[in-house]
Amino acid sequence: MSSALPATIEGSAALSAGDPSTTATERTRAAVSAGDPSIPRMMRTVRTIAALREALLPARHSGRTIGLVPTMGSLHEGHLSLVAAARVACDVVVVSLFVNPRQFDDAADLAAYPRDEARDEGLAAGGGADLVFAPDAAELYPAGFATTVGVRGVAEPLEGAHRSAAHFDGVATVVTKLLNAAGPDLAYFGAKDAQQVAVVRRLVADLAIPVRIETVPTAREPDGLALSSRNARLAPDDRARAPALHAGLTAAQAAVDEGEREPAAVAAAGRAAMAGLDVEPEYLELVDPATFAPVAALHGEVLAVVAATVGGVRLIDNRTLTLDGRSS
Ligand code: AMP
Numbered sequence: 001m002s003s004a005l006p007a008t009i010e011g012s013a014a015l016s017a018g019d020p021s022t023t024a025t026e027r028t029r030a031a032v033s034a035g036d037p038s039i040p041r042m043m044r045t046v047r048t049i050a051a052l053r054e055a056l057l058p059a060r061h062s063g064r065t066i067g068l069v070p071t072m073g074s075l076h077e078g079h080l081s082l083v084a085a086a087r088v089a090c091d092v093v094v095v096s097l098f099v100n101p102r103q104f105d106d107a108a109d110l111a112a113y114p115r116d117e118a119r120d121e122g123l124a125a126g127g128g129a130d131l132v133f134a135p136d137a138a139e140l141y142p143a144g145f146a147t148t149v150g151v152r153g154v155a156e157p158l159e160g161a162h163r164s165a166a167h168f169d170g171v172a173t174v175v176t177k178l179l180n181a182a183g184p185d186l187a188y189f190g191a192k193d194a195q196q197v198a199v200v201r202r203l204v205a206d207l208a209i210p211v212r213i214e215t216v217p218t219a220r221e222p223d224g225l226a227l228s229s230r231n232a233r234l235a236p237d238d239r240a241r242a243p244a245l246h247a248g249l250t251a252a253q254a255a256v257d258e259g260e261r262e263p264a265a266v267a268a269a270g271r272a273a274m275a276g277l278d279v280e281p282e283y284l285e286l287v288d289p290a291t292f293a294p295v296a297a298l299h300g301e302v303l304a305v306v307a308a309t310v311g312g313v314r315l316i317d318n319r320t321l322t323l324d325g326r327s328s
Helices: 009-014 024-035 049-061 077-089 107-112 117-127 165-182 191-206 229-233 236-241 244-257 263-276
Strands: 044-046 066-071 092-097 131-133 186-190 212-216 281-287 302-310 313-321
Touching: 044 049, 049 066, 049 092, 049 131, 049 165, 066 077, 066 165, 077 092, 077 117, 077 186, 077 212, 092 117, 092 165, 117 131, 131 165, 165 191, 186 191, 191 212, 191 302, 191 313, 229 313, 244 263, 244 281, 244 302, 244 313, 263 281, 263 302
Parallel strands: 044 131, 066 092, 066 186, 092 131, 186 212
Antiparallel strands: 281 302, 302 313
């Protein structure tokens, strides 16, 4: 995928607002590039909540819209599609980079999570971000931190059950903190993590957080594999099998297109397609996209969700099924 990354990484990384070596011409060029994500913009990195709020104060006071893209770094084109969506809709785009220890079930997975802040800053700038928020763990979870935001219901099945309850508690806690820190008008999340989106929508509604949650479609490799920071860990043989998740979802839609209306049979068609590629799903189920409860019948919006571990790398994917041949 690296060939498709913006060619402006090096130059944009140098255009830091705090860098006295930037010339007036560079600053002007950055300022006029506001609508064009192919041109690097002035971008600053802040590390504290106080600095983030201070940096956003002028925009907030002048009524400009602020968009937040929460990420754990290791940016790829999926993340950049969120930044691009925010760039189009918002006056100020903030990208957060924080590998959130509280949402990892496994210490080894946390330790292995790729980190390269300089690269991420360059990609964020090239993608159109105005501000990167890159706190350390002590900034978000200072000594004495004792609060957990726990969403029940939608957070409990599937990812909540197969990973651990602590996973979505960690997600809900950090998202709440990031939303409180940045106070964005809009926040952007990827459809790839569909249950995460449902959890975030639930907590935002329940806690009356004044933000609009936007969902951006899943960015994929040409063979259908959903982009993920974890894909880099796939050995070549496993990378060849990894499109099985997408194939399973495609087969589920094909079964619907052929007239199958029994959810269990549709899911079975998906599992069979995966087995053909030698991948056994942890789950492949048809659920209500708002509650993640299993559907008893195929009508309205139905989400097919799948998780599988391929060569030791846990992957997830999903697809909206439709009954009239149009699916997403
Ligand atoms: P992460 O850094 O994995 O926590 O992801 C940060 C955000 O990017 C989340 O909202 C993800 O859902 C989103 N994201 C990750 N992969 C993709 C993808 N392939 N397409 C679209 N969004 C994605």
